[in-house]
Amino acid sequence: MTSFNTLADALDAAAETDGEIGFIDGANDERRLSYRLLKRAALRMLAVLQAEGAAPGEPIILYIADNLRFVQFYWAAIYGGLIPVPVAAGATDAHLAKLAKVWAHMDEPRVVTDARHMERILGYFENNGAAAAGERLAETALSDEPPAVEQAAEQATLAANDTAFIQFSSGSTGDPKGVVLTHANVLANIAAITEGSAFGAHEIALSWMPLTHDMGLIGFHLTLLCHAFNHHLMATDLFARRPLLWLDKAAEKKATLLCSPNFGYRHTLRAISAKGLPDIDLSHVRLIYNGAEPIAAPLAREFLETLAPTGLSPDVMFCVYGLAEASLAATFPPAGAGLSTVRVARGELGIGDTVRFDDSDNAIELVNLGTPVVGADLRIADADGRALGADTVGRVWIAGPNVTAGYYANDAANAAARVGDGWLDTGDLGFVHAGDLYITGRAKDIIFINGANHYPQDLEAIAQAADGVELNKVAAAGVRAPGADADELVFFVVFRGHTEDFVPIARAVAQRVNHGTGLAVDHVIPVRQIPKTTSGKLQRATLARDYAEGGFDDVVAELDALMATRDTSADAPAGAGLADELKAICDEVAPDKQIGPGDDLFEIGLSSLELAQIHEGIEARWPDTIEINDLFDYPTINDLAAFLARETAA
Known part of the structure; x- marks a missing residue:
């Protein structure tokens, strides 16, 4: 160059x-x-x-x-x-x-x-x-x-x-x-x-x-x-x-370089499961950059194994670590070396903890993210900024000519990020093993969904407007279950009544968040109180840990059963035939949701990807009739069918 x-x-x-x-x-x-x-x-x-x-x-x-x-x-x-x-x-x-x-x-x-x-x-x-x-x-x-x-x-x-x-x-x-x-x-x-x-x-x-x-x-x-x-x-x-079009075009263009975060592989695999693996040649692909959110090794392996018949090499997965503050790349493994991981014991990944490697089924699998890119430097630091040795968890600091000098007009963020002598605190936790970086989590509460980081306070502000939620009585958390390849989005709402009376609140929170952000809420859980620090800060990590350890399994099961009994027999409007066709499209995209004709698509927690696929199905059947934004105005199958009937008649 x-x-x-x-x-x-x-x-x-x-x-x-x-x-x-x-x-x-x-x-x-x-x-x-x-x-x-x-x-x-x-x-x-x-x-x-x-x-x-x-x-x-x-x-x-x-x-x-x-x-x-x-x-x-x-x-x-x-x-x-x-x-x-x-x-x-x-x-x-x-x-x-x-x-x-x-x-x-x-x-x-x-x-x-x-x-x-x-x-x-x-x-x-x-x-x-x-x-x-x-x-x-x-x-x-x-x-x-x-x-x-x-x-x-x-x-x-x-x-x-x-x-x-x-x-x-x-x-x-x-x-x-x-x-x-x-x-x-x-x-x-x-x-x-x-x-x-x-x-x-x-x-x-x-x-x-x-x-x-x-x-x-x-x-x-x-x-x-x-x-x-x-x-x-x-x-x-x-x-x-159309995620499979990504693969079709990669083959058509003879692409050597591709990229995707976790959710892209998952989205593509679902499409392959529904429609079959396309007959294409991906042997030209040399590297697929995998980053932008925590990397799930089992998902990466499943993607490579599923696409092996296309000629995709098992060594193309290029798991990298980066962030905007580094102008993108912070660490790279050797190009073409493929996926490499270690397994470590749970519960021993706090700052200052020595990593214990563990091959049991309950261990966490972490991906090798390589060494600092040329010109950059890396430090694993304790809470006081002192450098930690190998196999010890600490805060990940970076430095180098690629690293930003700071944030625009944000003194608080600059004060928090610029540390030591010219270092930048990434906010991530990790350790170095045999010279390579492994990320274990975030020092703060950022939630990773579909390749983007979402701040819990932003999501809480949206959920706060839902009926039945009291001021400052809601907490959002991302929880990565053992073996899962993505965070679950879970809300905890202070509520002291009977569980059946919480159902409308759970629906209202899910609908409000889904409508406002396009994110699907996995669970809304009633809690008697939200733990806080002595200075009044929400301890979201405590709730997330309790959830991951099964502390809310019973109430989740009870709520799921109560919400599954919702009325799906609402009378269809004029255009009942259209409603049947729309329901078939919805069922193909989200077969596990059991969408009824009167269900609000945002309330039941469809993701933005699923909504986009539903719109694609509608567009294929009735071209240039409905924009994706019309789903916000007509959020049930019945409403959409009535709107579609008017539009097609016109």
């Missing part, structure tokens, strides 16, 4: 090659953009931004769902010395709340988005009593399809230590943490990723990860552009609806 001073230098160099990006929006819907044309489009967009008064050093929020439009505006900002701030564009209250928080936190910068999302943004502000703020946002907002302007763009003079972009942590709405990354940070990490991945001369990559995620943006766009490698960006919602 050529040594670059800034990211703009990298696109300049790529524009002199024949390299290109493919944008996959459907099985037969693809667009291509050469690096040469990307540079030209970026300068056009920069001219538009500058005509609106945008100046170097100014942040600009990119709330853009379309990948092609996103990269055009991202590179426009880079060329102009603006600071792109990617925020995932979505229709849920969680997406809109995050945008509103980030926008306010950054002192109300310009936002680039499309007309449909702008309508939702304004609706969100109005619904939350902040219509004036929404109007201020709209006054300076720019369309992602702006008209051309006559003036030419003026490229900024950039330096390596200038801020390249700001990456806000996924899932956080309560306390936005914007990771400030310089050109030097990002390019140092790209150089480390290059060496650690042992890139060949002509890699081909394919990713469905969103460009608002560090693995999607840095790992599977910026890194590849720096090499002028051809790469393909698949729309994330397309993967959600």
Whole structure:
């Protein structure tokens, strides 16, 4: 890889090659953009931004769902010395709340988005009593399809230590943490990723990860552009609806590099179970980067074994450790070495504990995440910051030229993260064994679901609005059961009545959280009290541990039985035949949910992936009739059937 001073230098160099990006929006819907044309489009967009008064050093929020439009505006900002701030564009209250928080936190910068999302943004502000703020946002907002302007763009003079972009942590709405990354940070990490991945001369990559995620943006766009490698960006919602298309396209493009966190493998395996393994050739795949959430070794092995008939090598699983604060990559194992694990005893993984290796069935299997990437350093520290020796659990600290200098306008977060002499505390716990890093958990209560980290206080704030929940009487926790490959999302609500009287509260909490975030709630459990520290902080870990150890099994079983008796015999509306067809689609996607015609899809806990698949099934049967957002307005099969009857009649 050529040594670059800034990211703009990298696109300049790529524009002199024949390299290109493919944008996959459907099985037969693809667009291509050469690096040469990307540079030209970026300068056009920069001219538009500058005509609106945008100046170097100014942040600009990119709330853009379309990948092609996103990269055009991202590179426009880079060329102009603006600071792109990617925020995932979505229709849920969680997406809109995050945008509103980030926008306010950054002192109300310009936002680039499309007309449909702008309508939702304004609706969100109005619904939350902040219509004036929404109007201020709209006054300076720019369309992602702006008209051309006559003036030419003026490229900024950039330096390596200038801020390249700001990456806000996924899932956080309560306390936005914007990771400030310089050109030097990002390019140092790209150089480390290059060496650690042992890139060949002509890699081909394919990713469905969103460009608002560090693995999607840095790992599977910026890194590849720096090499002028051809790469393909698949729309994330397309993967959600059709995960097998990911494999089909990987075979078609002869991709050598893929990526996915845990939930992507699980989602793909479910599709294979339902529809069968496609007859494809994946022998070209060299590495599949596995990260972004705690890695489940049994799930990774199942994925490799299931896809072995496609020619997928058993050694392609590349389990890595990274975070936005490291400009993505922190540790890598040897490329091509495959999955490697150790088994350790439960209950002995606190800070300062010496790890006891254990081959029993009750042991925890942890994945080998390798050694620090080139130029980076790693320390396992005790509670006082002292370095710990091998096989001792401590806080994971990192340092190096790829590590951020801090968070945007967040003194508290900076004070907590910047530790020792130039180190950054990742918030993770782990140990080093035989020179390699193993992560054991989080020092705090972050919940990992579908590749994103969710802060419990954010989810609690949403659940707090449910009927029957008293102020500050709810706690959210992620619990990883033995042998499971994902966290269960569990809510604990203070309640002192009869269990049968808690059922409406459990349903209300599940519905509120599902509707607001797209997350499926596994259980809502009544507790007499929520344990707290002497300073009043919730002890979520105590509740999670009790749950994992079976302390709530009886009440969970009782609640499951009570909720299973819900009325599923509601009379169908006009369009009963449509209701039957819709129920068949729902049953195919979620056969274990026993969805009745009067059940609220959000109340019963369908995940955002399942909702996307239901919409895909509806779209296949009745094209261009129902948008996925209509599911929020018509959340039962009966409601949706009535709406569909009206739409098809019209």
